[in-house]
Amino acid sequence: MPQSRRHPAGPAPDSPAPRPGGIAARASAALASGAPEASYLAGLNPEQREAVETLEGPLLVLAGAGTGKTRVLTARVAHILASGRAFPSQILVVTFTNKAAREMKERIHAMVGDQIEGMPWLGTFHSIGVRILRRHHELVGLKSGFTILDTDDQIRLLKQLLAAENIDEKRWPARLLASTIDGWKNRGLSPKDVPAGEGAVFANGKGGMLYAAYQARLKALNAVDFGDLLLEGIRLFRENPDVLAEYHKRFKYLLVDEYQDTNVAQYLWLRLLAQGSKNVCCVGDDDQSIYGWRGAEVDNILRFESDFPGAKVIRLERNYRSTGHILSSASHLIAHNEGRLGKTLFSEGEDGEQVSVTGAWDSGEEARAVGEEIEQLQRAGHKLSEIAILVRASFQMREFEDRFVTLGMPYRVIGGPRFYERAEIRDALAYLRCVNSPADDLAFERIVNVPKRGIGDATVKQIHDVARAAGLPLQEAARVLTQSEELKPKVRGTLRGLIEAFDRWREQARALPHTELAEIVLDESGYTEMWQKDRSAEAAGRLENLKELVRSMEPFENLPGFLEHISLVMDADNGAGEDAVQVMTLHSAKGLEFDTVFLPGWEEGLFPHQRALDEQGKAGLEEERRLAYVGITRARASARIWFASNRRIHGMWNSTVPSRFLDELPDAHVRVEESRGGAGWGGSSYGGNSYGQSRFDRAEPFAASSYSTPGWQRAQASRARPGGGFSGGSSGGFSERGGKSYDAGGGRRGGPTVIEGTLIASSTGAPSAFKPGERVFHIKFGYGEITGIDGNKLTVLFDKAGEKRVLETFVEKT
DNA sequence: ATTTCATGACTTTTT
DNA sequence: GTCATGAAAT
Numbered sequence: 001m002p003q004s005r006r007h008p009a010g011p012a013p014d015s016p017a018p019r020p021g022g023i024a025a026r027a028s029a030a031l032a033s034g035a036p037e038a039s040y041l042a043g044l045n046p047e048q049r050e051a052v053e054t055l056e057g058p059l060l061v062l063a064g065a066g067t068g069k070t071r072v073l074t075a076r077v078a079h080i081l082a083s084g085r086a087f088p089s090q091i092l093v094v095t096f097t098n099k100a101a102r103e104m105k106e107r108i109h110a111m112v113g114d115q116i117e118g119m120p121w122l123g124t125f126h127s128i129g130v131r132i133l134r135r136h137h138e139l140v141g142l143k144s145g146f147t148i149l150d151t152d153d154q155i156r157l158l159k160q161l162l163a164a165e166n167i168d169e170k171r172w173p174a175r176l177l178a179s180t181i182d183g184w185k186n187r188g189l190s191p192k193d194v195p196a197g198e199g200a201v202f203a204n205g206k207g208g209m210l211y212a213a214y215q216a217r218l219k220a221l222n223a224v225d226f227g228d229l230l231l232e233g234i235r236l237f238r239e240n241p242d243v244l245a246e247y248h249k250r251f252k253y254l255l256v257d258e259y260q261d262t263n264v265a266q267y268l269w270l271r272l273l274a275q276g277s278k279n280v281c282c283v284g285d286d287d288q289s290i291y292g293w294r295g296a297e298v299d300n301i302l303r304f305e306s307d308f309p310g311a312k313v314i315r316l317e318r319n320y321r322s323t324g325h326i327l328s329s330a331s332h333l334i335a336h337n338e339g340r341l342g343k344t345l346f347s348e349g350e351d352g353e354q355v356s357v358t359g360a361w362d363s364g365e366e367a368r369a370v371g372e373e374i375e376q377l378q379r380a381g382h383k384l385s386e387i388a389i390l391v392r393a394s395f396q397m398r399e400f401e402d403r404f405v406t407l408g409m410p411y412r413v414i415g416g417p418r419f420y421e422r423a424e425i426r427d428a429l430a431y432l433r434c435v436n437s438p439a440d441d442l443a444f445e446r447i448v449n450v451p452k453r454g455i456g457d458a459t460v461k462q463i464h465d466v467a468r469a470a471g472l473p474l475q476e477a478a479r480v481l482t483q484s485e486e487l488k489p490k491v492r493g494t495l496r497g498l499i500e501a502f503d504r505w506r507e508q509a510r511a512l513p514h515t516e517l518a519e520i521v522l523d524e525s526g527y528t529e530m531w532q533k534d535r536s537a538e539a540a541g542r543l544e545n546l547k548e549l550v551r552s553m554e555p556f557e558n559l560p561g562f563l564e565h566i567s568l569v570m571d572a573d574n575g576a577g578e579d580a581v582q583v584m585t586l587h588s589a590k591g592l593e594f595d596t597v598f599l600p601g602w603e604e605g606l607f608p609h610q611r612a613l614d615e616q617g618k619a620g621l622e623e624e625r626r627l628a629y630v631g632i633t634r635a636r637a638s639a640r641i642w643f644a645s646n647r648r649i650h651g652m653w654n655s656t657v658p659s660r661f662l663d664e665l666p667d668a669h670v671r672v673e674e675s676r677g678g679a680g681w682g683g684s685s686y687g688g689n690s691y692g693q694s695r696f697d698r699a700e701p702f703a704a705s706s707y708s709t710p711g712w713q714r715a716q717a718s719r720a721r722p723g724g725g726f727s728g729g730s731s732g733g734f735s736e737r738g739g740k741s742y743d744a745g746g747g748r749r750g751g752p753t754v755i756e757g758t759l760i761a762s763s764t765g766a767p768s769a770f771k772p773g774e775r776v777f778h779i780k781f782g783y784g785e786i787t788g789i790d791g792n793k794l795t796v797l798f799d800k801a802g803e804k805r806v807l808e809t810f811v812e813k814t
Numbered sequence: 815a816t817t818t819c820a821t822g823a824c825t826t827t828t829t
Numbered sequence: 830g831t832c833a834t835g836a837a838a839t
Contacts, residue, residue, distance in 0.1 A: 097828060126829045150829090170835085226829045261828095294827065393825050395831095415827085449815095456815050570829065587826050609825055627826085650824065651830035 040078035040111050044071070051281075051314045052076045055085065055253070058274070058308035060301070061283040064345045065330070065633035066321030066593065069283050073255055074104065076281065078111040086252040088118035092273065094125050095257040098569045100591070101127070104257070121251070125266050127568050129229035132236070132247075139240055140232045145437075145560075147223045148567040152426060153442040154178050154225055161213055165206060172203040181211050185227025186295030188234060188265040191215055221441060230265045237272045248276025259284030259304075263295035271307065280308065286341050287334050290587060290627050292619065293612075302341060319345045321593055323352025325669040326639050330632040332666040337622045354671040355632065355639045357662055362646040362653075363396070363601070367403040370598050370642065374409065374581060377596060384410060386595040388582040390631050392607040396600065397583050404581065408807045414584035420570045424531065424542040425549055429566060431521050435505045436559050439473040448478075451530035453494050462486065475502065501525065514559040518550050535783060586631045597635035600642040602628075602659035605649075628661045769808070770794060776811040783814065 041049060048068055051061045052075045063069035077093065080086050095101045101123050109116040121128060130148065137144055149157070158174040158181075180202055184194055191212035199208025218224060224232060237244040254274050256262070259282035262270070274280040282304060289298040305311045319327055327347050334340070360366035374387055389400055397413060404411040419425060427450055433443035448463075449455045467477035481487060482496040501524060509517050522528045528546065531539050556562040582594065601607055607628070612620035632639050643658045770776070774786045776796060788795035794808050 124829065129829095148829090229829080291827080293825085395824075418827095452816075454815065458815085568829070585826065606825090611825060623826095648830070 038079070038082055040075045040082070044068075044075065045318055047314055047316050047318070048072050048075075051316065052079050054312060054314070055080060055083075055279060057278060058304075058311035059281040060259070060304045060308075060311055060313045061281065061316060062313060062341055062343055063283055063285055063316040064319060064343045065285065065288065065630070066319045067316035067345070068320060069285075069316065070104065070107065070257075072316070073257060073281075073283055074107040074111055076255065077108050080253050081112050081115055088115045089120060090250060090252040091119060091121065091255070092128070092251045092253070093119070093122040093255045093257075094128060094270070096124060096261055098124055098127075100124075100257055124568070125269070126226060126229045129233050129269070130568060132233050133224070133229065136236055136240070136243055139243065140236050141219055142224070142232075143222045145222075147221070147433075147437070147440060148229070149218070149223050149225045149442065150426075150567065150570070151178070152446075153223075156442060156445065157217055157221075158210075158214060161210060161217065162203075165203075165210070165213075167203045167206065177202055177207070177210060180207065181214060182227055183295060184211065185225075185231050186263040186265055188231065188268045190231060190235070222439075223442075227265070230269050234265065234269050234272065237269075244272060245276075247273055252277050252279060254280040256280070256282040257284075260286050260289035260298060260301045261291050261296045262300050264297055264300075265295075267297065267300045267307075274308070278308070278310075285343075287337070287343070287626055288590060288630050290590065290623060290630060292616070292623050298339075302339065313341075315343055317343050317345050319347045321636055322347065322633060323349050323637055325351050325354045326632060326635050326637075328669045329355045329639070329665050330629050332669070333632065333661060333664050334625065334629040336664050337625055339622070353638050354669055355641065355665065356671050356673050357602075357641045357643075357665070358673040359658070360642055360644045363399050363644045363648065366600050366642050366644045367399040370400065370600060370640075371403045371407050371409065373598075373640070375407065378409075382595065384579045384581045387598070388584065388589065388592070388594040388596070388634065389598045389600065390584060390586050390589045390634065392586060392601055392609060392627070394585055396606075400583055400600075405806060408809060410578070410580035411583055412578070412580040414582055415588040418570060419545065419548075420566060422542070422545060424545055427527060428518070428522060428546055428549055429563070431525055431527065432518060432559060433563060434475065434502055435509060435517070435521060436563055438475045438502070438506075441467075441474045444474045444478075447525075447527075448474075448498070451526050453498070453526070454491060455495055455498075459487065459491055459495070475499065509559060514556070514562060515550050515553050517559065518553060522546060522550075537778070537783070586627050589634050590630050593634055593636055595636050596638040596640070597631065598640045598642065599628075599631050600644075601647075602641050602643040602662055603647065603656040604659055605656065606647065607659055608661070625661065625664075770811075770813070775814045777814050778806060778811045 041052065044052060045068075048071065051059070051072045055076075061069070061072060063072065073093070077091060080091060081088060093101075093104060095104060105116060105119075105122055108119070108122070116122075120131070123131075133140065133142065133146075134144070137146060155174050155178055158177050159169065162169050162172065162174055162177070184198075191208060194208050194211060196208065199205075199211065201207055202210065218228070237247075251273055254270070254277070256270060261284070270280070282301070284301050286298055286301050289296060289301070292298065300307075305313065322330075324347060327345050331345050358369070360369055370389065374384070377387060378384060389397075391397055391400075394416070401411065401413065403409075420429070427447055430443040430446040433440045434447065437443075445460065448460060463474055463478045463481055466472070466481050467474050470477065470480065472480065478495055479499050482492050482499060487495065505517065505521050505524075508520065512520070528543065531542050531546070534542075553562050556565065604610075608621055608624035612624050614620075616623065632641075641662070643656070643662070645656060646653055647656050648654070770786055770789060772786050772789060775783065776786060776794070777783055778796065784796040786794055787797050789808075794806055794811065796806060796811065
């Protein structure tokens, strides 16, 4: 690592002392004189290399899917350091997620070694935002040690405000107000900036006022929400030019990842900081902008050149991930969008396998067939962790999960409720927050009656009244109240017990390590016991989570340190690595890649989602299309798209029409397949033939729907075509206009309906160790009673989940 | 104060 | 159909 030696050893990392001239000159001289190429440049293609080496002035790197965007960012940091143009502490690197920040950190570490230790300004927008606010808290009217509210706290606070204003929470839910305020904050609007008309939309003109009241409450609680971390930062910079100037001096180079996801507030924040050195490098892909619904402005990336005068744009179009057919399909699809900066991805790899499109009769068959294909892949030696199922909406996951549970196929759901969002974790954290800070009213409110200890709404209201009257935090108010005669003796006793417990824990906190303290708190509060008594399926997992929480505290110095970290980093590393099929939404798949990707549910209404079309019109459609593009480009070698002809929506069975996106795929790169599993596999898991019959009843107009016209037209056409039958047969239905024709799986089913029962009957084996009537426990479904046994498959009536068929290896006797 | 019942929503999700 | 939330019943 020659670059580490080039670095001056003299000044402390944080000292600005810029004397890059001499070093830079030496570095470039070394490069020019044909010195051995720096290791971080090895293997970069010409465009990547240009993006790494163009250090001065604004730069936009348009990096298509799989073109080595992170590689460029990390190499660029290495290059800045190696050339001695800046100290590690003078580089600002912002990402969106903690995960991205972590990965970036690791990869930079691999390149530059310990210099990464001197980079405190690598993190998410929000973590850097807090860092700045903590340094200048007094300038924005906050006391040191201000707390950061999570969404739950936010909603609770808003509910109180709505109640105080006598606004009907039914008609104007706090949740809606929260997202409205969030939206304003995303757009960089403080209460006075909200256009009057917009502020009036909520609760008959009270929206703007509520926003202002909310901000006032935050200040009173010495708290900020996530939006404030940026918004207050912007205000700080605008009102204090000297502070801004300090940061201008500090940040010589700014790097931004996933620029297409920035919202207006983030853009403003960044622009203020970038006005200093002007060396701002944004990396992103307008075609992967899929977060418009939470405030991301594709416009930011489209406007980059005019926002940052003199900006240079470099396109990375050489794809290293996917095979030819996959890449061509994705490119052809995304080309239907207008308003793109435009990139043409190419690869030098092989064409590989075509993208397959398969129709299934219904979502159940879709899951079954996909499950079967995965079993085949597994038998062929594919790793399960290289197979992903990417769905549009999370409700689609359940059917796959159920299927995998039945098959005994290991799977892992990515996303879903995150670790720190789980109720038990939030409760535990609320206890710790109360110990840490007696003034944390929101935390106190959360746990005052968890576990149930008889302190209900009425008592809480009394505490509130005392608190408001005396200007005390809730905990202190509660203490005062227990000293008075106002409470019933029983309630008074328990409340006093709780307050005393907190006092005791606070005392112990001085002496004990914080992990031990946490265990004591959870134990003595009765919280652990509450879950131990719980007989539901999740209880065991929750207790496990609590243990995990305590473990996760270990690396931290003390309790406050841990709590600060937690409020920003709401994710935990859910132990990856095991060999399991990955199930997730398209959104959470961004940035990942797999050998094989299944893309189920490509039907009008689901994908593109009806609501995106209704609410956002063309912009919504284009974002959905970008989502489709993201989905296809996740695949290295195999992309398999599915659609079902029937799907249950809100509990009702609906006929569906294949997605218009299927029309937009290029014929040459797509292979239309018939659903595997034909007769004998179709049908429902209920095993009832009444359902099989109804299938035929409903099937007629839809099963053979060709999709060479846009979705809704197709729907009209197929309805208007009574002769168009399901009986198209295994020849693959018929096609209009010579276009592609998709035959839903049901189409080739000519004979009598064979239900899954045949399969079950054939799976006889050794006598089961279980008996009907026995109580069992299942990791996913909880407790239940065996109602039937068939070989190694049990039918169990679960207390919570209803009747399910499961493999006996997945249950244990209770 | 707690349990049970009914009502309504039901895309995506980070910080 | 299913889940969460809020109001009536206990």
